[in-house]
Amino acid sequence: MYSRFPDVQSPFSNDRHIPWQASRHRALQYPDAAPFHQATASACYVSEGSVGEWGSLYLHQEKAAPESIAALVFAGFSICSLLCRLVADRLRNNFGDFLVSTAGATLALAGMLTVLSSSSWSICLIGYAMMGLGQAPIVPIAFSRAGAIKGVSTARATSLVSLLAYVKPIR
16 A cells, blocks of 8 residues: 555554564564553553443442432542643653652542442542542553653554553453
8 A cells, every 4th residue: 555655654664673572473562661551551441431330320329329419420530530630741740750650549549449448428429539630640641651662653652552451451
């Protein structure tokens, strides 16, 4: 296809120059850091999906929250996630990727534990909000770090992490 369009370069044309290729026998070759970024994004996608699909049901059935209140689970999670993403770049510039992602993961874990251990639905709503605040910067940092891998095009690295983050939980 690319031979018919001389001005269009194949996205795989410079693969032989990439220093991170492990073996020519592997069908899919990726940088060593890609599985870590993929696992990070995958964990966030799975837990966000659990909040969106099961959070209100859990709050209503297990914590005896009224349906009108239980419907606020994903709204609270999403609003807190949005608010954190609005300031996440400033936090990354001031504190660095590692500290922001570690603090975010810790806050998200604390939110999950709050939801699971609390008997009050109002405290559970706070726990879901904590999850939104904590998870918000993690996936963008994973994509940013994958795109910064030396010797790999940004498009290739981020698309690989994105693909594997969605495919891995399905297996």
